[in-house]
Amino acid sequence: MNNNVMRSDLGKVQGLGSAKHGVGHWKIQRITAIGMIPLLLWFIPSLLITILGSYDEGILWIQNPFNATGLILLIGTLFFHASLGLQVVIEDYVHSEGLKVLSIMLIKLLSILLGVLSILCVLKIFL
Amino acid sequence: MNRPRPLSPHLQIYKPQITSILSIFHRLTGISLSIGSFIIVAWIVSLSMGIESYSYFMSIVDNWFVQIIIFGFAFALFYHFSNGIRHLFWDAGLGFELKSVYISGSIVVLNAIILTTLTLYFVYF
Numbered sequence: 558m559n560n561n562v563m564r565s566d567l568g569k570v571q572g573l574g575s576a577k578h579g580v581g582h583w584k585i586q587r588i589t590a591i592g593m594i595p596l597l598l599w600f601i602p603s604l605l606i607t608i609l610g611s612y613d614e615g616i617l618w619i620q621n622p623f624n625a626t627g628l629i630l631l632i633g634t635l636f637f638h639a640s641l642g643l644q645v646v647i648e649d650y651v652h653s654e655g656l657k658v659l660s661i662m663l664i665k666l667l668s669i670l671l672g673v674l675s676i677l678c679v680l681k682i683f684l
Numbered sequence: 685m686n687r688p689r690p691l692s693p694h695l696q697i698y699k700p701q702i703t704s705i706l707s708i709f710h711r712l713t714g715i716s717l718s719i720g721s722f723i724i725v726a727w728i729v730s731l732s733m734g735i736e737s738y739s740y741f742m743s744i745v746d747n748w749f750v751q752i753i754i755f756g757f758a759f760a761l762f763y764h765f766s767n768g769i770r771h772l773f774w775d776a777g778l779g780f781e782l783k784s785v786y787i788s789g790s791i792v793v794l795n796a797i798i799l800t801t802l803t804l805y806f807v808y809f
Contacts, residue, residue, distance in 0.1 A: 587775060590768050597765060605806055612738045615731050628728075639718040646711055675725050678732035 582641060589638035596631045616682055625683040632675045640668035706789050710767045713760035720757035758803055763796040 607618050618624050643664045651657040698704055730741035744750060770788050773779050779788055 587772065590772060593765075594769065597761075601761075605803065609807075612731070612735045615738070619731070632724075632728075635721060635724075639714075639721060642711075642714045643718055646715060671721065671725050675728045678728045681732045 582644075586638065586641045586645075589634050589641065592630070592634045593638060596627065596634060599627055600631055619679060619682040622683070625679055628679050629676050632672055632679070636668040636672040640665050702789060703785060706767065706792065710764060710771070713764040713767075716760050717757065717764055720760065723754065723757070755800065755804060759796060759800045762799040762803075763792065766792040766795045766799075 603618070603624070608615050619628065644661050647657060647660050647664070651660060726741055730737040745754070770779070770792055773788070779785065
């Protein structure tokens, strides 16, 4: 940044975008975190009690519409939360602009891929 | 900005304290849980592909080394879960006094240890 340029502070920031969405990332990170609380309180005991038994028990468990719904919500929330969290870590520690953008993009694409794949598999078992 | 300057958080010059250790551990467990999510995906995918692929998945999981890793993930999950709730209380403006920070930190660590032990007990006994 050239400090000799005679521009006012306001002039420097104008055109860089409005600040109206600045809190969006932070907020969604918290909303997904709050969503994970009931989902995990339900999923972890279920996982331990029924699912880890046999193949048939797992299939039967997912074929229950409430379990399938919960599992799809869990998958979506999990990958949303994870990609937001990893993004912050990358933004804090990766200082090269190109590598930063590339790795964040990769994280987001991978999260979508894994999310869609798992949801599709839940649907396949459920239907 | 011709020269890259150190960005916060300055881990190199930060004196380790219980508060900072727990905070860094929240990130570390978050990162490892992202990697651990592959196991959940593998479980669902193998289940959807039929009993043969599910048995193959189970044969990989049925190994002491893999099970140690999975229990590592379980501990990470219980820690990140408990400490995440602690963070949500802070977001609501509660528990900022140094004494409460230490107390809630100890509760989080204790809770993670207890829940992991209970899980271990439930799975093997």
